[in-house]
Amino acid sequence: MRRLFWVLMLGSIALAGARPARAQAASASGGLSKATRAEVLASIAKGLRYLDEHQKPDGSWESDIGISGLAALAYLRNPAAPDTIPPNVDRSLAFITSNVKPDGGIYVRDLSNYYTAVALKAITAAGEPKYAPIVDKAKVYLASLQVDEGEDYTKSHKFYGGIGYGSDLRPDMANLEFALSALKDSALPSEDPLWQKALLFVQRTQNRSESNDQAWAGDDGGFVYYPGFSYGGDGKGTQSYGSMTYAGLLSYAYADVKKSDPRVEAALRWIREHYTLDENPGMGLKTLYYYYMVFAKALNAFGEEVVVDREGRSHNWREELGKKLVSVQYPEGYWVNQDPAWWQDNKVLVTSFTLIALEHVLGDPGREHASK
Amino acid sequence: MILAAASGLALVVFAFNRRSGAAGVDVHLGARFFRDASLGATAAFLLAAPLFTVDRRSRHSWPALAVTIAGWVASFLLSMLLVRALLGGASVSGIAAVSALLAVYAGLALGLGRFAAVVSSDEISAAFWSYVVLAVLASGPVLFGPWIQQADGAETAIEALLLVSPLVAVSTASGLDLMRTETLYRWTPVGQMRFQYPQWHSSFAFGLVLSGLLFGGALFSKELRTCAVSSGS
Numbered sequence: 001m002r003r004l005f006w007v008l009m010l011g012s013i014a015l016a017g018a019r020p021a022r023a024q025a026a027s028a029s030g031g032l033s034k035a036t037r038a039e040v041l042a043s044i045a046k047g048l049r050y051l052d053e054h055q056k057p058d059g060s061w062e063s064d065i066g067i068s069g070l071a072a073l074a075y076l077r078n079p080a081a082p083d084t085i086p087p088n089v090d091r092s093l094a095f096i097t098s099n100v101k102p103d104g105g106i107y108v109r110d111l112s113n114y115y116t117a118v119a120l121k122a123i124t125a126a127g128e129p130k131y132a133p134i135v136d137k138a139k140v141y142l143a144s145l146q147v148d149e150g151e152d153y154t155k156s157h158k159f160y161g162g163i164g165y166g167s168d169l170r171p172d173m174a175n176l177e178f179a180l181s182a183l184k185d186s187a188l189p190s191e192d193p194l195w196q197k198a199l200l201f202v203q204r205t206q207n208r209s210e211s212n213d214q215a216w217a218g219d220d221g222g223f224v225y226y227p228g229f230s231y232g233g234d235g236k237g238t239q240s241y242g243s244m245t246y247a248g249l250l251s252y253a254y255a256d257v258k259k260s261d262p263r264v265e266a267a268l269r270w271i272r273e274h275y276t277l278d279e280n281p282g283m284g285l286k287t288l289y290y291y292y293m294v295f296a297k298a299l300n301a302f303g304e305e306v307v308v309d310r311e312g313r314s315h316n317w318r319e320e321l322g323k324k325l326v327s328v329q330y331p332e333g334y335w336v337n338q339d340p341a342w343w344q345d346n347k348v349l350v351t352s353f354t355l356i357a358l359e360h361v362l363g364d365p366g367r368e369h370a371s372k
Numbered sequence: 373m374i375l376a377a378a379s380g381l382a383l384v385v386f387a388f389n390r391r392s393g394a395a396g397v398d399v400h401l402g403a404r405f406f407r408d409a410s411l412g413a414t415a416a417f418l419l420a421a422p423l424f425t426v427d428r429r430s431r432h433s434w435p436a437l438a439v440t441i442a443g444w445v446a447s448f449l450l451s452m453l454l455v456r457a458l459l460g461g462a463s464v465s466g467i468a469a470v471s472a473l474l475a476v477y478a479g480l481a482l483g484l485g486r487f488a489a490v491v492s493s494d495e496i497s498a499a500f501w502s503y504v505v506l507a508v509l510a511s512g513p514v515l516f517g518p519w520i521q522q523a524d525g526a527e528t529a530i531e532a533l534l535l536v537s538p539l540v541a542v543s544t545a546s547g548l549d550l551m552r553t554e555t556l557y558r559w560t561p562v563g564q565m566r567f568q569y570p571q572w573h574s575s576f577a578f579g580l581v582l583s584g585l586l587f588g589g590a591l592f593s594k595e596l597r598t599c600a601v602s603s604g605s
Contacts, residue, residue, distance in 0.1 A: 108568070109568070109569060110549060110568060110569055152401065164552075165549055165552050166549070170553070170554040170557075229554075229558060340521070340522065340526075341521075341561065341564050342564045343564075343565075343566045346566070
């Protein structure tokens with residue numbers, strides 16, 4: 001009897017000890033806790049209510065195609081949303097498609113790549129057959145913006161394969177990521193030569209001398225803004241920084257580069273070395289909420305559930321990012337960056353970035369693809 | 373001579389772009405040449421025009437100056453149409469818009485020279501102040517952009533600066549996103565700000581009004597001086 005008592009006693013101690021250990025193991029293997037999931041869902045609902053209140057009578061947000069497209073995407077990817085398109089998103093899509101140009105682009109005058117790419121993502125996510133002709137033309141337009149032989153560039157040129165703002169003189173990683181994301185969403189075939197050309201540009205923005213033929217290339221695996229120039233650090237060199245590294249990693253995902261590829265491994269290594277949610281590494285607060293968005297999308301795309309940082313600490317990024325974003329939401333439901341650079345003083349834009357990030361925190365909204 | 377200078381500048385810019393690989397994503401060589409030629413012509417017109425009017429004893433009559441400007445603009449227009457016919461790329465509406473802007477900016481520079489001549493003590497200082505004002509107008513977004521970036525109403529302020537800049541107006545009309553070109557995007561924060569480039573006709577209207585004010589101001593100042601001299605005698 002006494003023996004049985006001790007067996008039961010030791011057994012319950014062991015079980016009691018195992019319970020938190022198992023819970024810890026679940027946290028270490030990634031995923032959201034129930035409590036955080038509920039908080040994130042509530043936060044998304046609040047953010048969407050804020051967007052609802054700030055939609056203009058013409059269906060747009062901020063009378064801007066890009067911001068309207070991102071806000072519409074936030075609604076369309078809301079996991080709690082019904083299968084039908086909400087009427088306010090329908091009006092937003094009507095506003096967006098009223099700006100279709102004869103060349104297939106969706107823009108007013110400036111920033112034609114960003115606007116067309118975001119608009120294409122929104123109308124593709126809506127999945128309405130009536131938009132199919134617009135989608136087809138917009139794909140052709142985006143592809144036409146790629147810098148290649150058509151613009152008198154050879155493969156050896158540092159800009160070859162990139163996509164820029166549309167009518168300016170140079171491509172960059174941020175513009176290219178938006179374009180590739182839209183082309184992936186709208187099912188541009190993987191055998192299209194655009195992907196291989198884009199990969200050349202992506203490689204040339206990565207600090208990895210084995211795959212980057214530019215003389216300045218370092219070896220930390222992170223990315224710069226465009227070949228030879230980075231906003232990271234003092235903004236005068238080629239220092240890798242956070243938002244572009246996640247954008248570069250995402251671009252590899254769109255081009256079906258596998259997780260085991262050394263270029264992807266190098267980028268993931270940089271990410272582990274510079275893991276933080278307090279800032280956009282190398283940029284401080286600049287473009288912080290865009291950073292959160294590409295952070296969530298990229299880690300989601302490559303199925304990285306836990307990131308082990310340079311000090312050996314494991315980070316369940318979904319849990320941490322979810323909590324972080326919920327904690328910095330304003331009572332009215334919006335998010336805004338203290339640093340206004342790159343439009344991040346715009347509450348609707350920043351709220352849309354954040355909602356998309358939170359939707360990726362919850363799991364794969366089914367639009368980002370990666371070869372694992 | 374002015375047209376030769378403009379062509380020379382355009383060729384230098386074009387050659388530099390070709391050599392440095394900074395050339396644009398626009399499909400056509402013709403479009404690129406049009407862009408570079410437009411900027412070159414603007415620079416040449418702004419540099420040359422005040423020289424005709426800063427000299428108070430100048431023998432150039434106003435009709436003669438008007439014909440000269442019309443000649444410059446017509447030469448630009450025809451040569452761009454020729455380039456378009458040979459290389460394609462540039463749109464006819466773009467060429468027409470740039471030509472109209474060149475005409476009004478040449479008038480603006482003449483008016484500025486005239487006004488400076490009336491209010492300055494000599495030709496040298498008149499020319500100096502004319503160029504200072506033109507330089508500030510042309511590079512206003514780059515000069516003041518960093519200061520207004522953090523201010524309330526930054527979008528309105530930067531759009532006002534873009535509206536008054538001849539270089540911005542001409543580059544936009546010729547299809548160039550000037551503030552997001554490699555050099556300017558790198559060295560000024562303007563390209564990171566939210567703004568819409570002005571429509572070419574808004575810049576045209578601004579140039580026209582400012583030219584009118586400058587000519588009117590010059591005439592008024594001259595009248596005042598004449599009255600002062602008459603009453604003094």
